[in-house]
Amino acid sequence: MGRVKLQIKKIENNTNRQVTFSKRRNGLIKKAYELSVLCDIDIALIMFSPSGRLSHFSGRRRIEDVLARYINLPEHDRGGVIQNRDYLIKTLKQLKCESEMAAQVANPGTVNSNIEELQQEISRYQQQLQLSEERLRLFEPDPLCITSMNEVESCEKFLMESLNRVTERKKYLLSNHMASYDPSTSGMQMYMQPHQDGIPSAYGSETVQWVLDGAANPGHQIFVGSDPLMSLRYTLFPRNALSLGITRL
Structure with missing residues (x-):
């Protein structure tokens, strides 16, 4: 008599179901291995027995790597949306690290x-x-740690060379600073640049009028000298100048 063809439906007897799984599991793993070698493909096989025992197989790459490759596929290639995708990728990386550590311990x-x-x-x-x-x-040498003249001379030479390098750098920076310095941009230049009349340009014609008004006062005699700032000070504060006995010539 020929073999009775098994009807494809759930086996109700727990013992028979476990025996059938054990027999067919080995054949399935063998077929997966042959397929991965013959076709040079990535394959991952995960199975749980009726009693909950894990059986798995992978080819040339780890199961975690194959699953990560699947999760990273575009949705139209994968055939659907994966919930908590980032969490799954993180979990796969963690499982891979744990697997590598277990392999090293073994x-x-x-x-x-x-x-x-x-x-x-x-x-x-x-x-x-x-x-x-x-x-x-x-x-920053410790004098107590120096025990010979050679160490002293060596330390002194090193410090002098470092000081010379710092000095040369300082000269270089100063020369660049002086070369880029423009006196015309100084804030005091506007006070030191006189007009043709000898009055600082910062005060304009108003100062000239003050001087003329002061000169017209018979109580004071004002002489505008070569120093426009001092002349202006005398003009603005004539009483202080007279009380101190200052005479402008």
């Missing part, structure tokens, strides 16, 4: 190799830190 040789690399890197950084600290001590 392989002590890999863990030891990583520890040795980290120790060598730490040693290199410690040497760089020590050299940097030694160079910094040259700028």
Whole structure:
């Protein structure tokens, strides 16, 4: 007699359902492996038994990577919208990290190799830190730590060279500053630039009128000299000038 064809419907008996799953699971995994090798494809297979036990298979890439590739597909290629997409991507990354850590723990040789690399890197950084600290001590040496004339001369030479470099830089900056300095932009220039009449231009014709009015006063005699600022001061404060005995010539 031939094999009775199994009707495709749920097996009601729990034991028979578990046995059927166990037999067909191995065949399904075998087919998935053959397909991934023959066609060189990414494949991820996840199954839960009737009792809730997990079975999974992936080809050349991790299941997390295959699922992330699927989630990152455009909606029209994926065939629908995935809810909480960002959360799923974050969870897949976390699962990948945990899987890699578990693999390292399962392989002590890999863990030891990583520890040795980290120790060598730490040693290199410690040497760089020590050299940097030694160079910094040259700028602020501790006299109690200097025990020989060679150390004194070496430290002195280093500090003098640093001082010379700073001095040269200062001269360079000063020369650039003086070259870019324009006296015409000074705030006092408008007071120091006289008109043809000898009166500062900042006060204009009003100051000339003040001087003329003061000269017309018979109580005061005003002489406008070569210094326009002093003449203006005498004009504005004649009483103070006379009380101090100042005479403008």
